[in-house]
Amino acid sequence: MIAFNSAKLANGGFTLNADLSVLGGTCTAVIGASGAGKSTLLMALAGFVPVARGSIHVAEKRIDDLPPADRPVSILFQDHNLFGHLTVRDNVALGLRPNLSLSTKDRERVDEALAQVDLHDLADRRPAALSGGQQQRVALARTLLRDRPVLLLDEPFAALGPGLRLEMLALVARLTEERALTTLMVTHNPEDAARICPQAIVVTNGHAVPPQPTQTLLADPPEDLARYLGRTTPQ
Ligand SMILES: Nc1ncnc2c1ncn2[C@@H]1O[C@H](COP(=O)(O)OP(=O)(O)OP(=O)(O)O)[C@@H](O)[C@H]1O
Incomplete structure (x- = not known):
């Protein structure tokens, strides 16, 4: 469970x-x-924007005073930053050992992460020989290897076609459930939100509004959300 307690987050100005x-254990x-x-x-949450007031707790433990590397958090961005000269297996292994010096146990964990995203057959390829969705799955496997209980997804699938996007959403939903992750997913696509996130946080007017049921929110959005969703009728 994640708690922002009267937190004021200061991102530049x-x-x-x-x-x-x-x-916890669900996707929001x-x-x-x-x-x-x-x-x-x-x-x-990840430690790259300071908390000017209040605090952040994950599973009852205060985390806003910890450096990013010590936080129970991993992030997947839209731009997945794979290394073109490394194989899929090595790109994933970087999540575990940045110097790629792997023990037998480490190798097993890498293979397990590859299997979880259905990439075990492609482990020896380089990223250029993969589709966009497969590349994003490599990045997801690397993120999962970090084995942190909070998964942050910042518009991770925006560049993918509809079929691949749905595939990735299903994968995130499955992994969230299997690993009991607390997943937060930024998306501009209300259908994606409704598909795998029972609850949604609306960010508006300098506030992050506490989670509400996604279906209800989208069926009857407050005025500024309706405007954002393009649902207001012109006067
Ligand atoms: N380093 C920074 N210094 C000053 N202002 C910043 C900085 N980073 C972001 N901002 C501002 O903070 C506000 C929030 O940015 P943020 O990236 O969190 O928005 P967002 O909702 O994720 O937007 P988008 O959907 O376009 O990605 C924006 O007005 C942005 O211009």
Whole structure:
């Protein structure tokens, strides 16, 4: 479980207030207009945006005073930063050992992560010989190897076609359940949010609003969310 306690997040000159908690073991969407502060919320959890007031707890433990590397968090971005000269297996192994010096046990864990994202048959290929969706799965396997209980996804599948996007969403939903992860997913696509996230946080007017049921929110959105979703009728 994640809790932002009367937190004021200071991203340069931009401030976001968050006083909310997120259920563990499930996927929660983060939605709102461009520039509203969705990435700011995720980056504060990961330790790249400072908390000027209040605190952040994960599973009852205060984390906002920890350096990024010590936080129970891993992040997947849209730009997955794979290394072109390394095989799929080595790109994944980097999540575990940055110097690629692997023990037998490490190798087993890498193979396990590859199997979880159905990439074991492609482990010896280089990223250029993979589709966009397969590349994103390599990045996801590397993220999973970090074995952190909180998974942050910042518009990870925006560049993928509809079929691959649905495939990746299903994979995230499955891994969230299997590993009892607390997943926060920033998305501009309400259908993606509704598909795998029972609850959604709306970021608007300098505030992250506590999670509400996604279906209800999208069926009857407040005015500014309706405007963002393009559902307002012109006057
Ligand atoms: N380093 C920074 N210094 C000052 N302002 C920043 C910095 N980074 C982001 N901002 C501002 O903070 C606000 C929130 O940015 P953020 O990236 O969190 O929004 P977002 O909701 O994720 O947007 P998008 O959907 O476009 O990715 C924006 O107005 C942005 O211009």
